[in-house]
Amino acid sequence: MELNQYTEGKILLIDKPLTWTSFDVVKKLRYAIKVKKIGHAGTLDPLATGLLLIGTGKFTKKLNELQGLDKVYEGVITIGKTTPSYDLETEFENETTIDHLTQDDLEAAAKKLTGPLDQIPPAHSAVRINGERAYKKARKNEEVKIDPRRIVIHEFALTKIEGADIHFRIACSKGTYIRSMARDFGEILGVGGHLSALRRTKIGDYSVDDADQLDDFINQIKQDAAS
Known part of the structure; x- marks a missing residue:
């Protein structure tokens, strides 16, 4: 999986770990996939887990729209x-x-x-x-x-x-x-x-069932970069 696809723009589904802030997740992903434009749609408290939508590249412009979903x-x-x-x-x-x-x-x-x-x-x-x-x-x-x-x-x-x-x-x-x-x-x-x-x-129509665990996602990025 090429990292430049994240620079161009993607929506990532991440299952936020317990005790992490939403900003912690964004910071970790920014470093892992080496992108400047990245953000999330809808904050989860540290003591909550579950679906966090992350936008990179051009998809950061969609974050306000995604945040407005039920x-x-x-x-x-x-x-x-x-x-x-x-x-x-x-x-x-x-x-x-x-x-x-x-x-x-x-x-x-x-x-x-x-x-x-x-x-x-x-x-x-x-x-x-x-x-x-x-x-x-x-x-x-x-x-x-x-x-x-x-x-x-x-x-x-x-x-x-x-x-x-x-x-x-x-x-x-x-x-x-x-x-x-x-x-x-x-x-x-x-x-x-x-x-x-x-x-x-x-x-909205995005489900945590389709989300990646943060560690698994980052490990996959490292494996892809090394291959």
């Missing part, structure tokens, strides 16, 4: 505990009993979070407030006020319930924060909640 996520919301970041990046704040909740309660909460919604992004996010990233203000314990954003949740399906761990699949519009979905789900139930696992499985 997305599908699978993961786990753990109810009864909250964190400031709405995921496992920060320490637990509160713990509440969930013994009184039924499956009907859980299904009703998911239904309330389906359709057009005005969602408030997490304080621990990359949203800019007066030119500064919200998470930087949050980490300094400064007040963070973010305006709601209109999103659309096409599907919020509960796929398995294991005690406090609620497995889900969410199909949504661009700009949706699944961490905020976890927060809102817990608030509707009256017990709080946080996102304990997340995987992006689709972006």
Whole structure:
């Protein structure tokens, strides 16, 4: 596989590893395939895995278009505990009993979070407030006020319930924060909640089933370059 094809332009499907930032993946690929023009369509948090679309060369111009596509996520919301970041990046704040909740309660909460919604992004996010990233203000314990954003949740399906761990699949519009979905789900139930696992499985018609593992992709590039 010739490296100049990446300089000309390609869309790469990468399964982002856990704890890596989306920028980490782009940086690693820029070095491996030796291209200057490279970027990604849609950030994944470090604690999320799954589909990351990478554009190189002339296809970097398509990244905004790809970022606007609907997305599908699978993961786990753990109810009864909250964190400031709405995921496992920060320490637990509160713990509440969930013994009184039924499956009907859980299904009703998911239904309330389906359709057009005005969602408030997490304080621990990359949203800019007066030119500064919200998470930087949050980490300094400064007040963070973010305006709601209109999103659309096409599907919020509960796929398995294991005690406090609620497995889900969410199909949504661009700009949706699944961490905020976890927060809102817990608030509707009256017990709080946080996102304990997340995987992006689709972006538009692109599927993680067709994505390469990052290490495998880079090893293949090295083998091709050496042959």
